[in-house]
């Protein structure tokens with residue numbers, strides 16, 4: 001006997017359904033430590049209106065958030081705080097590293113500033129710029145929503161395993177601080193040998 | 198900046214009479230007094246009693262490898278008087294190892310955090326300070342980063358944290 005579905009019923013996978021719910025109600029945790037934070041506020045404010053993308057509910061309690069937006073440079077005294085807040089957020093959770101400082105330390109190559117938060121916590125999206133414009137942050141959130149829809153699973157299998165992350169990190173350490181001298185910079189050399197199409 | 202030249206000159210005269218060997222100089226209406234470390238507390242308390250009731254700032258300059266410098270750390274005390282438009286800069290020089298000077302927290306309460314900052318950044322010990330902890334750097338930090346022999350990028354402190362992966366929560 002053929003099973004007939006009424007017209008108003010759609011069949012999907014549970015994962016897809018969960019992803020659809022999750023991506024459209026991201027609750028950001030604004031970890032705004034510097035000038036990028038101003039752009040983050042502008043993103044949430046009336047002109048750019050993050051509510052159009054379902055991510056306007058900024059909460060200052062990590063227990064209520066699932067998207068950490070690190071906007072600004074993170075001092076070495078701040079990093080333990082950042083890590084603690086990250087640990088306090090509930091799964092599933094994502095992280096956007098906003099701006100040059102959060103992603104790499106930016107111009108602050110000093111003893112006091114952490115050279116990229118991805119050395120110490122997982123990051124899903126990087127937003128370049130100093131500071132990035134609100135449009136760029138919105139683009140990152142849209143991209144993150146795509147990512148969640150495409151790869152999300154209800155059990156969180158998509159999150160990288162420890163081994164994969166450690167392998168990546170070992171690679172970074174093997175390369176070491178990159179030289180601006182093209183002849184001694186393995187990344188530039190690789191680009192020269194295998195140019196991206 | 199306008200300062201009351203005549204009363205400052207009077208004050209300097211009394212000061213030099215009281216503490217012989219003080220060096221004074223003036224530049225564009227700003228007066229500077231250089232004090233040897235042992236007498237610094239007496240000179241500063243004398244100035245506080247003479248009307249400088251506001252300690253604006255305490256900071257320090259590291260003269261390591263500075264052209265012509267003979268002593269390493271030059272502490273700077275910026276004093277002001279709230280009743281008259283007078284200002285005065287007091288310099289106190291100290292040297293390695295164990296640079297130390299007597300704390301003036303008992304004279305001006307504002308010296309509390311200022312001295313803690315100088316201790317944190319330059320490692321100058323303020324003897325008699327009630328609570329000489331680091332002000333800016335984390336408590337586990339061991340160096341004094343504004344010293345000229347401390348590398349700008351640090352000695353790896355900024356990389357010295359546990360790495361959190363997804364599986365850590």
Ligand code: SF4
Pocket residue numbers: 034035036037071072073098099100101102106129130131132
């Ligand atoms: S990236 Fe630029 S705007 Fe953003 S925190 Fe750093 S210095 Fe400020």
